[in-house]
Amino acid sequence: MSYVVQRLLTFPLILLGVSILVFVAIRLVPGDAITAMLGTEAGLLTPVQRETLAAYFGIDQPIWAQYLRWLTGLFQGDLGISSIYGKPVLTVILERFPLTLQLSLMSMVIALSVGVPLGVLAASRNERPSDLVVRVLAMLGQSTPNFVVGILIIYVLSVFFGFVPAMGTFTPLFTDPLASIAQLIFPAITLGFAFAASVTRISRSAMLDVLSDDYVRTARSKGASPMSVIWHHALPNALIPVVTLSGVEFGYLLGGAVIVEQIFALPGLGRLVLDAITQRDYALVQGTVLFIAFNFLVVNLLVDLAYVALDPRIRIGRR
Amino acid sequence: MTGLLSVRDLRVGFGQNPKANEVVKGVSFDLGPGETLGIVGESGSGKSVSALSINRLVDFGGGRITHGSIQLTRSDGTVLDVAKADEKTLLGIRGRDVGMIFQEPMTSLNPVHTVGAQIEEAFRLSKGLTGAQAHKATLDVLGRVRIPDAQSRLGYYPHQLSGGMRQRIMIAMALAASPRVLIADEPTTALDVTVQAQIMALLAELREETGMAMIFITHDIGLVAGIADRIMVMQNGVAVEQGETDGVLDNPQHDYTRHLLRAVPHFTSGKAVRDDGRRAEQQEPIVKVDNLVVRFPVGKAWFKPKGAIHAVDGVSFDLVPGETLAIVGESGCGKSTTARALLGLNSKTRGEIVTEAGRSVRPVQMVFQDPFASLNPRLNVEALLAEPAIANGQRRDDALRERMTFLLDRVGLPQDALTRYPHQFSGGQRQRLCIARALMLNPDVVVLDEAVSALDVSVQAKVLELLVDLQQEFGLAYLFISHDMAVVERIAHRIAVMFAGQIVELGEARAVLSDPQHSYTKRLIAAVPAIERRKQRFAVDMTQVPSLVRPPGFEPSPAQWREAGDDHRVRVEDTP
Structure with missing residues (x-):
């Protein structure tokens, strides 16, 4: 428990670093909110007009002063106002986040429930035909860009089944669970495709390592059945790399999946960040990046806790 | 057939073309009920592969039985040819008819399951016991392998137990199925010598209790001398000699057996120590170590360590040119840490290490x-x-x-x-x-940290010879770190015995080996397997090494020494 507290105490420090980085980086990009709004016509503004607009967007002060003001707001739970939406940044993010979270979770569930069994199957039939089939599939899955998978899915669904997935507004899970899952299932499959391929490959190689370990031989010498050897003795020892990979992938997914959101016209975090950057919505960029960084930290912590749960050697210190 | 197991012309190959890559080339042997067969050979001799063929675990390592038969009499009296049995039948053989213990107790237990669960599994697989019955049987079998406080050990994970304890767990797991044959594949090679003696004593007692037959595989002919009824010597996949233990040991017929018995170091309690290169009177030491202390902080709570491992505590010795000082002791006694401190590979906490700059910048x-x-x-x-x-x-x-x-x-x-x-x-x-x-x-000094321990026994002998030659030619001083008393006997002029971070006995090699004074040295030397002491029996002894973790600021009481001979000092023991 004290370990979790220690880890949580490091969060603000990391987030502070991230915030400074983003704050400076976004301002290094040529152009600002005014040019983003008016385009080339921004050059026609009089100095007075320009100053008024700068004051409106809060970019009239030196950068350190802007940062301090933003940081003060942050401590009061205020991430600023989005210039695109005219709403508080936090509200905008929280409108988009449920979709991204649900989509990420669904992709991970698909990836794990397909990838782990396939990887285990391939490892236990090393070098036999079924192993080769799985390996080819995994290679294919990893090397196919997800826009290809997404477009193929939409094409097949609409042309052969006349089914068009609900687009545009997102039905939250708690409003109508079935409709919500149905809306996200195809994007989740699209994202889960490559994810599952990576999981398959890593669980196959981890299982192959573990199957040649001494304790597996011990289990066999006891007369344990092949199923028991694989699922009970080997798999729990092979899960750590799978968890590591899933954590990293999940962290990325929580940052939004721009391409898949675009293809399926979903209002997720990915498109929000994209819009914020192209339109120089400084407050929104800062807010979303900070939010994504925070998610990453939480996921990493969860991954470490999963290690602890999986491996007693980490749970109870070595003697 | 009256025997329990009868192997005839067994051939085992590996790889794509097993017939062309044979590792076992026509081995035959018999094993009667309650009999113990020792299979002796160096790495690559095919001894493990022969044994793994008996329960066909060899299949999982990529091996194929290409020829021969393995007739096993099962508990219901039927005879089965294991070489031709299908995988389903083999599941019933493994554990129930043929139990097995392995060389590496550190890696042979599953790290994610408790030892209790792993033993209970063996009971479930062999006897169908579950729940409370399995639990009770597990407690019972832990008692039989002399594990104290069995109830609380059930919930331990393997990494929480020492090597010797884990090997007991392995034995308990094999015993759970009451096998008729127990295959022990180098079960003590990875263990310290006193722990080895305990495990050997335990196996001997269990054999008496259960009447099971045993196949004991080892590279150390001295070790099986005490336990085997018959010995089979293997070389390059062929059984070059087999027969009654006493016959093979006292009257070996094959050259290779003679080589294993004579050319390979065996412990003889100080009779084989070197006579050359004795230390001259008043010779100036090339290395002088005075009151060396090495501690490693443990258990950091924020910035203050909770304590320290006293890895080396007040060690002093010197080394003169042309001399070998052997530091002996068991794993964790601080012998390697001492050696590494001498080279500055780990930092010392206190103490003096003085090296005379001899003929090299890096002496x-x-x-x-x-x-x-x-x-x-x-x-x-x-x-x-x-x-x-x-x-x-x-x-x-x-x-x-x-x-x-x-x-x-x-x-x-x-x-x-x-x-x-x-x-x-x-x-x-x-x-x-x-x-x-x-x-x-x-250099003037060469530190040899277990330098021959990883080598096969006959290679070991040759490298030792080379070391002696080089020492004489270049006047080298050796600091020879080893746990192997037989090897130390061949190369050391003087011996320092380390226990729990301290030197407990230091002196001329013959004196220390033939007339040990400190209780630990006595225990250590008694535990070394020796052909000439093969009839001797050990009692199972559960003495544990004390923990070296001390609270911050702890200082051990200064050592008291007594002279046991001309060049032979012993640390005075606390009398409790």
């Missing part, structure tokens, strides 16, 4: 245990040998090359070795390379 060099891991596989021999010289600012010129070829010749390697890579050499040859590398800078 102390080291040879490590594992010749496979201590040579960079991507460098050829020339680069490997040049490295210490280059690191000390020498140029890679003709003189350096001349030194390399000279040393290669001296360690018995051909000159064309220079352009080859480590993987092209055998273990013994690699260790010769390591020795040549250590000699590149013309």
Whole structure:
């Protein structure tokens, strides 16, 4: 428990670093909110007009002063106002986040429930035909860009089944669970495709390592059945790399999946960040990046806790 | 057939074409109920593969039985040819008819399940016991392998137990199924010598209790001498000799058996110590270590350590040119830490290490245990040998090359070795390379940290000979770190016995080995297997090594010494 507290105490420090980085980086990009709004016509503004607009967007002060003001707001739970939406940044993010979270979770569930069994199957039939089939599939899955998978899915669904997935507004899970899952299932499959391929490959190689370990031989010498050897003795020892990979992938997914959101016209975090950057919505960029960084930290912590749960050697210190 | 197991002309091969890559080439033996067969051989002799064929675990390592039969009488009286049985039948054989314990207790238990669950599984698989019944049976079997406080140990994970304890758990797991044959594949090789003696005593007692037959595989003919009824000696996949234990040991027929018995170091309680190169009166030491202390902080709570491991605590010794001082002791006693501190590889907490700058800028060099891991596989021999010289600012010129070829010749390697890579050499040859590398800078002192422990016994003997020759030629002083008393007996002039971070006995080799004074030294020497003491029985002894973790600021009481002879000092023990 004290370990979790220690880890949580490091969060603000990391987030502070991230915030400074983003704050400076976004301002290094040529152009600002005014040019983003008016385009080339921004050059026609009089100095007075320009100053008024700068004051409106809060970019009239030196950068350190802007940062301090933003940081003060942050401590009061205020991430600023989005210039695109005219709403508080936090509200905008929280409108988009449920979709991204649900989509990420669904992709991970698909990836794990397909990838782990396939990887285990391939490892236990090393070098036999079924192993080769799985390996080819995994290679294919990893090397196919997800826009290809997404477009193929939409094409097949609409042309052969006349089914068009609900687009545009997102039905939250708690409003109508079935409709919500149905809306996200195809994007989740699209994202889960490559994810599952990576999981398959890593669980196959981890299982192959573990199957040649001494304790597996011990289990066999006891007369344990092949199923028991694989699922009970080997798999729990092979899960750590799978968890590591899933954590990293999940962290990325929580940052939004721009391409898949675009293809399926979903209002997720990915498109929000994209819009914020192209339109120089400084407050929104800062807010979303900070939010994504925070998610990453939480996921990493969860991954470490999963290690602890999986491996007693980490749970109870070595003697 | 009256026997329990009858193996006839067994051939086992590996790889794509098993008939062409045979590792076992026509082995036959019989095993009667309650009988113990010792299979002795060096690595690659096919001893493990022969044994793994009996429960067909060899299949999982890529092996195929290409010829022969393995007739096993099962508990219901039927006879089965294991060589031709299908996988389903074999599941019933493994555990129930043929139990097995392995060499590495550290890796042979599943790290993610408790030891209790792993033993209960064995009961479930063999006898169908579950729940409370399995639990009770597990407690019972833990008692039989003499594990104290069994109830609380059930919930332990393997990493929480010592090597000896884990090997007991392995034995308990095998016993759970009440096998008719127990195959023990080098079960004590990875263990300390006193723990080895305990495990051997335990196996002997359990054999009496259960009447099971045993196949005991080892590279150490001295070890099986005490337990086997019959011995089979294997070399290159062939059983070169087999017969009654006493007959094979006292009257060996085959040259290889004679070689194993005579050329290979066996412990003889100080009768085989060296007579050359005794320390002269008033000789100036080349290395002087005074009150060396090495501690490692443990359990950091924020910034303050909770305590320290007292790895080395107040160790003093000296070393004169041309002399070998052996530091002996069991794993964790601080012998390697002492050696590493001498080279500055780990920092010392306190104490003096004075090395006289003799003929080299780097008077102390080291040879490590594992010749496979201590040579960079991507460098050829020339680069490997040049490295210490280059690191000390020498140029890679003709003189350096001349030194390399000279040393290669001296360690018995051909000159064309220079352009080859480590993987092209055998273990013994690699260790010769390591020795040549250590000699590149013309040191005065060579620290040999378990330098022959990873080698096969007959290779071991040859490398020891080489070390003695080099010592005489170059007047080298050796600090020889080892747990193997038989090897130490062959090379040491003086011996320091370490226990729990301290030297407990120090003196002339023959005196220490033949007349040990400290209780630990006595225990250590009594535990060394020896052919001449084969009839001797050990009692199962559960003495545990004390923990070396001490609270911050703890200082041990200063050592009191008494003289036991001319050059033989013993630490006075606390009388409780």
